[in-house]
Amino acid sequence: DQQVKQNSPSLSVQEGRISILNCDYTNSMFDYFLWYKKYPAEGPTFLISISSIKDKNEDGRFTVFLNKSAKHLSLHIVPSQPGDSAVYFCAASGLGSNNDMRFGAGTRLTVKP
């Protein structure tokens, strides 16, 4: 039962344009959401997070938007750079157990120069 879904396995954008990565979740009990970035043969690194009490969190070129009614969050990268090319995982936590963090399958972003 995949409770966190990233329906786009890949995304390609031109350098300087906006990248929008999407994530949907099914359980309304999730209350904390994170995005991780992963390069090949490396572990994921934390990128940005958002609590369910907010609908937007911004950190430099990265902004995460949360729509609780739609159970949807998105990561915006503006402007996109070639170094942003990586796999991006969406994650959600808050289901009772302290350690119940669920990950999506990831979206591979390619930023073309």
Place this chain on the structure above:
Amino acid sequence: DGGITQSPKYLFRKEGQNVTLSCEQNLNHDAMYWYRQDPGQGLRLIYYSQIVNDFQKGDIAEGYSVSREKKESFPLTVTSAQKNPTAFYLCASSTGGLRNTEAFFGQGTRLTVV
């Protein structure tokens, strides 16, 4: 230079053999985790430990075992009972539980059964 170290980076195992993956952290984190990544799937939790000498099963613990004798170390043993062990294994740690905090990941171990 704090971080999490996983070794080895690549590991080959014959069918029927047990193999142990190492994970060490010097971040002074209480909690440590093991995840498995398969192509096209998200990270799935195998085991986690919130404190020394205590650990809990995650979603896919069957065929795996762990120990937490030291705060810094959380080794994972892939036993012969694990039916499909070929995967990318990730170790992580955090200051406490994963609620409202991020995890720090190691670079991973790719295990291949030959």
